[in-house]
Amino acid sequence: MRDPSQPRPEDYPRPAVAVDLVIFTVIDTDLKLLLIRRGQEPFEGNWALPGGFVRVGDAVDDQGESVEEAAHRELYEETGLPTGSAWLEQLYTFGAPYRDPRMRVISVAWCALIRPDLAPLVTAGTDAREAQWWSLTQLPALAFDHDKMVSVALDRVQGKLDYTPIAFELVPPTFTISELREVFEAIKGGAYDRGNFRRRFNRMLQDGTIILAPGKRQTASRPARVYAFNRSR
Amino acid sequence: MRDPSQPRPEDYPRPAVAVDLVIFTVIDTDLKLLLIRRGQEPFEGNWALPGGFVRVGDAVDDQGESVEEAAHRELYEETGLPTGSAWLEQLYTFGAPYRDPRMRVISVAWCALIRPDLAPLVTAGTDAREAQWWSLTQLPALAFDHDKMVSVALDRVQGKLDYTPIAFELVPPTFTISELREVFEAIKGGAYDRGNFRRRFNRMLQDGTIILAPGKRQTASRPARVYAFNRSR
Numbered sequence: 499m500r501d502p503s504q505p506r507p508e509d510y511p512r513p514a515v516a517v518d519l520v521i522f523t524v525i526d527t528d529l530k531l532l533l534i535r536r537g538q539e540p541f542e543g544n545w546a547l548p549g550g551f552v553r554v555g556d557a558v559d560d561q562g563e564s565v566e567e568a569a570h571r572e573l574y575e576e577t578g579l580p581t582g583s584a585w586l587e588q589l590y591t592f593g594a595p596y597r598d599p600r601m602r603v604i605s606v607a608w609c610a611l612i613r614p615d616l617a618p619l620v621t622a623g624t625d626a627r628e629a630q631w632w633s634l635t636q637l638p639a640l641a642f643d644h645d646k647m648v649s650v651a652l653d654r655v656q657g658k659l660d661y662t663p664i665a666f667e668l669v670p671p672t673f674t675i676s677e678l679r680e681v682f683e684a685i686k687g688g689a690y691d692r693g694n695f696r697r698r699f700n701r702m703l704q705d706g707t708i709i710l711a712p713g714k715r716q717t718a719s720r721p722a723r724v725y726a727f728n729r730s731r
Numbered sequence: 732m733r734d735p736s737q738p739r740p741e742d743y744p745r746p747a748v749a750v751d752l753v754i755f756t757v758i759d760t761d762l763k764l765l766l767i768r769r770g771q772e773p774f775e776g777n778w779a780l781p782g783g784f785v786r787v788g789d790a791v792d793d794q795g796e797s798v799e800e801a802a803h804r805e806l807y808e809e810t811g812l813p814t815g816s817a818w819l820e821q822l823y824t825f826g827a828p829y830r831d832p833r834m835r836v837i838s839v840a841w842c843a844l845i846r847p848d849l850a851p852l853v854t855a856g857t858d859a860r861e862a863q864w865w866s867l868t869q870l871p872a873l874a875f876d877h878d879k880m881v882s883v884a885l886d887r888v889q890g891k892l893d894y895t896p897i898a899f900e901l902v903p904p905t906f907t908i909s910e911l912r913e914v915f916e917a918i919k920g921g922a923y924d925r926g927n928f929r930r931r932f933n934r935m936l937q938d939g940t941i942i943l944a945p946g947k948r949q950t951a952s953r954p955a956r957v958y959a960f961n962r963s964r
Binding site: 508510511512513514515551552554555556558561562563564565566568588590591592593594595596599600601602604606 | 788829832833
């Protein structure tokens with residue numbers, strides 16, 4: 499039974515809710531982050547993560563889109579890639595007061611991984627000033643609390659590298675053993691022991707995680723075998 | 732530059748934002764979940780996770796409490812325990828439309844772990860119909876999408892068992908080796924190999940994760956050594 503002297507939940511002030519996307523790729527053996535230059539206040543002219551508000555319906559029979567739908571929609575609007583062509587996972591919800599000076603905004607941060615063969619398409623259609631891949635080692639100052647979101651995303655991806663097949667989201671559909679090792683090194687931000695990597699690679703080949711693909715890749719030295727991730731497993 | 736013909740972000744409809752708490756403890760070697768019987772619509776009379784709305788200020792210079800503050804506030808209001816006496820971690824944000832029939836509510840779900848020696852205090856002060864510890868194996872139908880939240884929380888805790896010291900949040904300050912193994916088994920929902928457990932225990936004793944505590948505990952057979960988790964590490 500509701501106490502009629504108390505305000506109803508419907509009557510309390512509400513926050514705006516946004517999604518923000520930490521989008522990584524690997525280009526030239528370097529982990530890169532997609533940033534957008536803001537065209538409006540607050541932080542006009544600063545670099546920021548792509549994102550936007552969750553669409554909330556304005557009626558009992560129209561409650562709008564889910565948070566997952568909002569994240570997917572923003573990802574494909576911001577990258578121009580076909581739906582389903584990227585890995586996407588919810589990271590953490592950032593809800594400190596004053597993180598946006600205009601009004602109370604709670605943001606659900608997501609992490610996305612884009613294959614390197616698709617990465618150039620992301621920035622091809624846009625004005626270079628508007629969307630750019632940035633090296634993690636040379637990031638500009640970011641708007642809002644977006645530096646914290648990047649830090650949480652990097653921890654998550656690094657943590658998943660050793661016990662999930664996340665690295666395969668950052669290689670082309672077929673890859674050489676060197677290309678896969680370079681992705682491991684790009685995520686870790688440093689050298690990955692070649693012997694350990696070779697043993698892990700062989701284990702994945704034996705258990706069917708990786709399969710040999712047809713053809714060979716020309717490299718600087720000799721033609722290299724190419725492999726593919728076995729998604730059916 | 733904002734297009735003045737477009738509505739400003741401040742003008743769009745907004746969701747209500749809540750926090751919900753999946754609170755576990757271990758009682759009699761069984762993993763238990765704290766549920767509250769709802770005293771109001773929707774789902775009046777049903778069992779639900781404890782939770783509440785995030786306090787959002789109504790002015791530019793009052794943006795209210797953070798999502799973390801809301802989770803801690805609800806945890807200590809609902810359990811009556813002293814602040815800081817439980818482990819609390821953000822799980823996932825649930826934001827499907829129509830998850831609450833009244834209005835659009837986005838809920839940030841959190842997982843909390845309560846030590847078994849504190850668990851009886853949680854329900855001692857409340858009417859037994861209002862707050863109860865439920866065995867995970869005998870849960871009633873839950874309000875809203877709370878069954879999904881419980882499932883995500885259980886996965887998280889089970890996943891963390893093997894590579895973090897999370898089990899120590901579910902034992903009293905001092906514990907016997909059997910008591911610690913029972914917590915592992917309660918979380919896993921089944922037997923934990925005694926040889927493997929003993930080896931892991933010895934490793935933690937050697938590396939200083941666990942230290943020998945003074946005194947012995949009377950058990951059914953013979954007095955057992957007691958240990959403590961070394962929080963300073």
